[in-house]
Amino acid sequence: MNRNLSIVFSILLLVGIIVPAYGQTNYDDVVINEVDINPFGDDSVNVNEWIELYNPTDSDIDLGGWEIASTTGIKKTMTISPGTIIKSGEFLTYQYQTVWFTDVNESVELRDENGIVIDKTPVISDIQNDFTSWQRIYDGYDLDSYDDWKFETSTTGLSNGKLVEIQKPTEITVTVSSEKSSYLFGDVAIITGSISEVFAYKPFFQPEQILVIISGGNFYKTVTLYPDLNLNYETTLSLHHVLGINEGIYDVSVNYAGATANTNFSVESELVEQETKEDSSFSITTDKTQYLPGQQVSITGFTTETIPFQGMKFSVKDSQRTIIYSGTLFPTNGEFATNIFLTTVNPNYGTYEIIAEYFDKADLTTFEVVEDFKEDEYVASDEPLTIFLDKEIYELGDKMIISGLIKNPLSNTSYETGSRYIGSSVAISFSGDSDVNSGVLVSLDFTALPDTSGNYSLQTDVTNIIFTDGNYVVKAQYLSNTATKTFTVIDPFVFNPDDPLSLLVSTDKSEYHPGDTVIITGNSNKPIYLENFDVSVIQKVDIDITCANFSCGIHAGPVTSIRTSPFGSFTHEFMIPNSMSAVGSYEITVDADFEIKRIQFDVIEKPQTLKLKTVIEKENRIPGKIISILTEEKIVDNTSIAPRVLSGSLITTLRSDESNVNLKISTTTGICIIGPNADCLVKESTRKQGQIYDVVEVDGISLNVRYSGPDVRLEKFSILPESSTEFLPDANWNVEVIKDDQVSRFYYKITYKTLE
Known part of the structure; x- marks a missing residue:
């Protein structure tokens, strides 16, 4: 090639504007998008070499004073004119002088007005002397790798192609909340929530119901709901003694398509406003409860009190109790954060455990590593005719939805667009169950026309003109095929005909x-x-x-x-x-x-709100076997307070020691309240359907005792008087940690309230 170096200071500017593609990755600055260091022709005679810049950011950028420089050979550098603006998503193409770039082992730099390198091509060569160029595989695609580039036919001033990111579908989630955390007798509790999307069972596309379970004391109620058009739901509960509501805590559990959510509220005789003085708290959590191998686990810790130069020590154990990660994190604005990678090489499935300690506090959380099972493909029913009902039990006045599917009524596999199935319609008839209604026919018959997929559906009223109390059979018939379903009708009005009308x-x-x-x-x-x-x-x-x-x-x-x-x-x-x-x-x-x-x-007049003051005393990380806890009246800030609740937790360091480390709580009179012995009043978990406490009689006082049960990693208990107006006695409580040489830590707290 002729290397006559004639200096030409003319600049040819080619401009093209495009709109970024959906899903385009955002970058921080202008990039070199394409360069042709040896275009067709004689570069020593004509100004043919060119370079293309691209702005992948969301903002316009001033390029005045920026430089485009060759870094090999004679290293020619071009300065961009002042006031040159490259808009968001815009291409700018520049030509400078003859023999601007070398054809072998060239690397081109883009520098800002301060001489800082903003972007740089890898070392490239072009001896083709044709219309091919070096260009990024997608516009603005920059991972600082040689693989970001390709050598293909040039697209000067035009797009190299857009990187489209495809989002994976999200999991279905459900939320639940109570309008208030505390209610009085006679109030109406309002439970609300939402779902992330509607779930329907295929192939019949029956919508999933929202299952709400409310339990507490001796009360248990199940409510089924459907979401509204905004994916929200709501239900209410009247809080009356006559409906079985008692004073205490009520748990609300919601299940929708496998997603769950929980909340709770309390029912009291009088509203209590609390002023709480608590020590600092510390907790640790993960962004999800389940992960697949190859995913990142985001770990976050929180503290309400930051201690200078103190870090959070943590370790992660897999399902085989092997430590796979450990380290120390320091807080930023009361928060610790890190990520860990779950290996895809021979992963251990099961429960993983994160143990964290910060100064004198500790916390533990778990997550699951599960296999990536693929959903089974839908297998069509082999039955030639099916029938379904939306419920199994109906009350008079309800609506009944009947649906079903005909399999291959045309006896072929062809598709006919825009027409219904050829042949008879589906005949629907009712009869009484032979065991209850002696098979008496019900004068109610329908016909249903199936659609092009073989689905049929209809709706009818369950009226007292047609139905009475009893069991019934609904039958669907299509040609010679039949299908049946049994259901029950309940009459809400049950009366003695001899009673006078009232x-x-x-x-x-x-x-x-x-x-x-x-x-x-x-x-x-x-x-x-x-x-x-x-x-x-x-x-x-x-x-x-x-x-x-x-x-x-x-x-x-x-x-x-x-x-x-x-x-x-x-x-x-x-x-x-x-x-x-x-x-x-x-x-x-x-x-x-x-x-x-x-x-x-x-x-009557509203009662005056009783304002109570709450003070909490805590003791943490006690390693010993025998602990004595004193509950007694005290004076704090010139106010008399008395013990109301005694609660504690025992954590066993090694999971294999769970069954060998247990709690025993006794009074000074020798009565065992909680423990594994046969004479202990509470020996197992008090959490049962409709209750969370066991009521026991100790030294003339009725106590509510809540206990997690033995042989668990974290053993918890709480003891408080059954009456909301009473306090714990002035006494010593003897806590014994039953163990040999196992490592454990005991925590307890006493909750005091003001004496009136």
């Missing part, structure tokens, strides 16, 4: 506070047709005349007419004014044509 009226409570809502319900004791109920509510005064002794009109106040339900019942809500003038007695009058019923309720 009106039943009630309220949800007998006493209310100003601002409360009174829920009035009523119905006849027999199912009859009524157009409406006339309801009035008045506040009684001292000069009111009792209508039992005098002739009065039916209603003494404003009347509301309420249309009845199909079963002759009604519900009416009355809002009590939120003022002191609303205190007093009220009378409800209900006129049902065949009878007039009057009932009363009272409105």
